[in-house]
Amino acid sequence: MRIDLITLFPEMCEMVLGTSILGKAREKGIAELQALNFRDYANNKHHSVDDTPYGGGGGMVLKPEPIFAAVEDLLHKVYTDPETGRTVSGEPHTAPSGRPPRIILMCPQGRRYNQAIAEELAQESHLIFICGHYEGYDERIREHLVTDELSIGDYVLTGGELAALTVVDSVVRLQPGALGNETSAVTDSFSTGLLEYPHYTRPPEFRGWKVPDMLLSGHHANIEQWRREQALRRTLERRPDLLEQAELTDKDLRMLERIKAETGLS
The missing domain is CATH 3.40.1280.10 (SPOUT methyltransferase, trefoil knot domain)
Incomplete structure (x- = not known):
């Protein structure tokens, strides 16, 4: 380019x-x-x-x-x-x-x-x-x-x-080889139509604030589901307008309805 x-x-x-x-x-x-x-x-x-x-x-x-x-x-x-x-x-x-x-x-x-x-x-x-x-x-x-x-x-x-x-x-940054991790651009906010899920790194506890247990579990399928749910939750809370055009699966929609019931957001 x-x-x-x-x-x-x-x-x-x-x-x-x-x-x-x-x-x-x-x-x-x-x-x-x-x-x-x-x-x-x-x-x-x-x-x-x-x-x-x-x-x-x-x-x-x-x-x-x-x-x-x-x-x-x-x-x-x-x-x-x-x-x-x-x-x-x-x-x-x-x-x-x-x-x-x-x-x-x-x-x-x-x-x-x-x-x-x-x-x-x-x-x-x-x-x-x-x-x-x-x-x-x-x-x-x-x-x-x-x-x-x-x-x-x-x-x-x-x-x-x-x-x-x-x-x-x-x-x-979207060009092949520009980023050290090729998956970074794929999971960025807006690339999936949603805001990105939260990130954590070491230490597992800082000033009494702990990393969510799910991220320490080593269960990759559950971690991916947690991340998707967090992305939906964050988008609903901060940019609900994005949900109108996001490509959501039936599973996403069920999670979203549960999040709405928990938070009282619509």
Whole structure:
């Protein structure tokens, strides 16, 4: 997988891309990660990338030229014809998978990001994130360049870098080999449609608080059932809305009814 971030602050992105799971994935060659400064593509002597909005109003708006130029230059540099070895110059540019890259705009108006979208994006071979600043983007970027618009929540940040890095982290960790334990991503909250069950480790007792006896029993089938019940209980208590779309078995439904009777929740 290749992921590019187009930003005014590549140094900010590099601090995250070179650290922890992302840094290890980069070192192992699991994911090629880079940040590109679109100010380098400004077509004026002052290298300005923003201007005042037509029609008036506060704030500054990102100009289309440098962002279009950065994306197009990136695509020309990355992709070559597999038969001739020459740079691909026509539209649409396609990734080695045969699919065009996903060009993602991080903005509050975008589709609300969730684990299902992370799993969807993890199947792609190339993602490009556009990280903006200031008041907003020239609408032509949204209409004629991007393929996706994503939002990580109903609030506004000073720039798109933190939002994009959040998405990148959630996508890269799903790549084979990125995590030390391949089952970790499978059992994460939201991956199963439910919140994750609670975890415990040594010591078995800490300040009088004990690990549940079931987890010390060594009976793997009973432990799995306990974990499933705890996931259902935690989801009912904290995010009951998730239960409406979760894929539940008849056994799950019976456990859920028992939990509701015990807790008085509905």
